[in-house]
Amino acid sequence: MSEVEVRDLRKRYGRIEALKGVSFSVEEGETLALLGPNGAGKTTTIKIMTGLINQYEGEVYYRGKLFDAYDVAMKKLIGVVPQHNNLDKDLTVYQNLKIHGLLFGLSGRRLDRKIDEVLEFTGLLEHKNRKADELSGGMKRRAVIARALLHDPEILYLDEPTVGLDPAVRRSMWDFIVRLRREGKTVILTTHYIEEADALAQRVLIMDRGRIVAEGEPEELKMKLGRFVLEVETENGIEEEFFKSREEAMERARAINAPVRIREVNLEDVFLRLTGRRIEV
Amino acid sequence: MNGIRAVYYREIVNFKNRWIKVWSASIIYPALFLLAFGYGIGKNAHINGTSYVKFLIPGLITMSSMNQAYGISLEVHISRYYYRLFDEYLVAPIKRWEIVVGEVLYGITKGVIPAVVLLAYAIFAHLGYRLGLDFVVYFLLHLCCFSLLGFIVAMVVRSHADQAAFSTFVMTPMIFLSDTFYPIEKMPPFVRPLGYVFPLTYSTKLIRGSLLGLEVNPLYKFLLLGLALVLFGIALFVARRAEG
Numbered sequence: 001m002s003e004v005e006v007r008d009l010r011k012r013y014g015r016i017e018a019l020k021g022v023s024f025s026v027e028e029g030e031t032l033a034l035l036g037p038n039g040a041g042k043t044t045t046i047k048i049m050t051g052l053i054n055q056y057e058g059e060v061y062y063r064g065k066l067f068d069a070y071d072v073a074m075k076k077l078i079g080v081v082p083q084h085n086n087l088d089k090d091l092t093v094y095q096n097l098k099i100h101g102l103l104f105g106l107s108g109r110r111l112d113r114k115i116d117e118v119l120e121f122t123g124l125l126e127h128k129n130r131k132a133d134e135l136s137g138g139m140k141r142r143a144v145i146a147r148a149l150l151h152d153p154e155i156l157y158l159d160e161p162t163v164g165l166d167p168a169v170r171r172s173m174w175d176f177i178v179r180l181r182r183e184g185k186t187v188i189l190t191t192h193y194i195e196e197a198d199a200l201a202q203r204v205l206i207m208d209r210g211r212i213v214a215e216g217e218p219e220e221l222k223m224k225l226g227r228f229v230l231e232v233e234t235e236n237g238i239e240e241e242f243f244k245s246r247e248e249a250m251e252r253a254r255a256i257n258a259p260v261r262i263r264e265v266n267l268e269d270v271f272l273r274l275t276g277r278r279i280e281v
Numbered sequence: 282m283n284g285i286r287a288v289y290y291r292e293i294v295n296f297k298n299r300w301i302k303v304w305s306a307s308i309i310y311p312a313l314f315l316l317a318f319g320y321g322i323g324k325n326a327h328i329n330g331t332s333y334v335k336f337l338i339p340g341l342i343t344m345s346s347m348n349q350a351y352g353i354s355l356e357v358h359i360s361r362y363y364y365r366l367f368d369e370y371l372v373a374p375i376k377r378w379e380i381v382v383g384e385v386l387y388g389i390t391k392g393v394i395p396a397v398v399l400l401a402y403a404i405f406a407h408l409g410y411r412l413g414l415d416f417v418v419y420f421l422l423h424l425c426c427f428s429l430l431g432f433i434v435a436m437v438v439r440s441h442a443d444q445a446a447f448s449t450f451v452m453t454p455m456i457f458l459s460d461t462f463y464p465i466e467k468m469p470p471f472v473r474p475l476g477y478v479f480p481l482t483y484s485t486k487l488i489r490g491s492l493l494g495l496e497v498n499p500l501y502k503f504l505l506l507g508l509a510l511v512l513f514g515i516a517l518f519v520a521r522r523a524e525g
Contacts, residue, residue, distance in 0.1 A: 050372050075374035086365040088291065095294050102287035103373035 001064045003028040003155060003186050004049070009058035011044050018044045019056070020210040026155075031177075031187040033201035035194070035267060040207040042190035043083060046157050049188075050080045062155070076104060079153030083160045083190075085140045089133035093124060093143050096132055097150055104151035114150055122146040122176070138169035142176070156180060158189040162196060174199055194268045206271055213274045222265045229269055233259040240269065284375030288383025291366075292356070293390070307349060307395040311341040315402075318462055328464060331493060335408050338399055339489035340461035345395035346420070347427045347481060350388040351452065354431035357384060358444060361435065367523060377520040381432060381513065388428025389421065396420065416491040422505045423484035429512035436519040460485040480508050 002025035011019040019041045026032050034042040047053040049060050051069030060067035062074055069075075087096050094115060101111040119125040122142040127135060135143060141161065148156060161177065162170040177200050180187055191197050197204050198218050206214040206221070214221055226242030228249040243249040246262065253260045296303065318337055326333040361367040370380050403410055438444045458472060459465070459481035468476060476482050483501040490497035 052368060052371050070376065072374035075372065078372075080368075080372045082365065082368055084365050084368075086368055088295070088360070088364065088366060090298055091291075091294055099287050099291045100369065100373075102283055102290055103370065103375055105283045105374070107286075 002026060002061075003030070003063060004188070005061040005064075006045070006049065007059045007061070009045060009048055009056060009060070011041075011048065011053065011056045018210055019048075019058075022058070022207075022210070022212055024205055024212065024215065026186060026188055028186055029181070029184055031181050031189070031200055031202050033197040033204045034188070034190040034207055035192070035197040035201075035204050035271075036207035037192055039209070041210040042192075042207055043159055045207075046080075046159050046188070046190055050078060050157055051075065076151055077154055079148035079151065079156045081144050081148045081156070081158045081161060083163065085144050087132040087140060087143060087147075090131065092129050092131055093119070093135070093146075094128045096143065097147050100147045100150050106151065114152075118146040118149045121149065138165055138173065141165065141169075141173065145176070153185075155186045155188065158187065160190055160192070162191070162193065170196075194266055194271075198267055204267065206267070206274065208271070208275050214270060218267060221267065221270045225265050225269055225273060227265060228262055229265050231261040231263070232256055240272075242269075282379065284370065284373065284379025285383045285386065287373070287375070288370065288380055289386050292353075292384070292387035295356075296387070296391070303349070303391065304394060307345060308398050310348065311345040311395055311399055314341055314344075314462075334406075335410075335493070336489070337462065338403055338408065338410075339492045340485055342396045342399050342420075343423060343481060343485045343488050344456050344461045345399070346392035346424060347456075347484075348452075349395060350392035350424045350427040351431040351434075352391065353384055353388045353428055354435045354444065357432055357435035358438065358441075361523075371523065377523075378517055381429070381516045381520050384432050385425060385428040385516075388431060389424045392424040392428070410492040411494045413491060416488060419484065419487040419491055419502070419505070422509055423488060425509045426480055426484065426505065426512055429509065429516045432516050433512065433519055436516075436523060455479040455481050458482075460489070480505065483508075
């Protein structure tokens, strides 16, 4: 039985069809990335799976049981890190976490102990009594993750976990997400950063315009195109050719009388090949 | 009940951070009305044998407590649209009615403040009000109604401009046309029907009646109770539709 299973999700916003039949499953302990440009339907998918959207077609199952947004046990199974750092900026980190704990039925010493535990894990213990508004962007993100971990969820949703963070902070956030996987959490993340999906996910779903256009392990998806890509500058722009080895790419490069570049294939190449467009954010 | 506790805790912690502003606003507004109307224009006036000041204070209690209770509207709106805090409630294992009740309890808490201040003044000034259980029941019903109205408006409006329009076209006329400053029966006949549409008219009549020991049409109690139930139903409906 899959940890999470999604069957034929469809969602309309007026005349716009945001999801056009999305189906996939996630296994226990797996890290899955939903990769795609803005408007691909990643956040809508996650919002349906976490109960933030309750008018849709299709089904979501957790451990074989149909998802009910009012099912207390099912809600306790999941933790959500939304795209927006929705902390109460006038409250301290501790107070923000306490509200979450109360919402999930924790209280008293047990709650205080759990708060210290997640703040320790996220490296924010010394900032416990600082107002959320005073934290840096990276710290705010970690505080939101600490909050999501407070009730010990087994499935964690991270919606664009590193958006708006500078590269150095993004790297440390990746290390942190890897640690979550090591803790045995099932992680479902959305991202429009190619390298993020590549670095973190064991399996990637590439989404575009409300559909899944490709699914598989990052290496497997890339290998379908080849290992190396030769970029040739032409009058019409950059054209790409794919090769299984660097030697083959170099041999071809020598035969071309134009500026060229050889690099490894990435997930954006997969997206480009499938959709004819680049991932634009 | 976890939801009620969490929502109320959040609001109260925020409230503690700005308690001076809330208390001073609760005091200044009715104090100015009391000064201008009670001790200014209406100094030697009487209404149905009662001094105008004694008539006015129950109106000021309902008006200022209504403002405070309804005032949760802006706070709920900001926390929902700008801080997206509502999402945190929606992903939690709580029922939507718990969110409504938590916010209403906060509205009641805020609404009690100006009443405490004005009643303390009334006791100090020996105005001789009768503080009975009927007053407490009517006052709580009154606060429930306007907290629920504030919650509904926060969930329905899309912008501050919509919220300001609701205040201008509904709340402000209600303050002046609902038996607060002068009896609705003394208003020009063409305005009177409007006064009877506003719920503040009934809560003011009930609260004033209980404080002065006067007979009030018993129908008003049921009207206020009925209104509170209807508003709770609407609040639940809009909360269930939130972000859906």
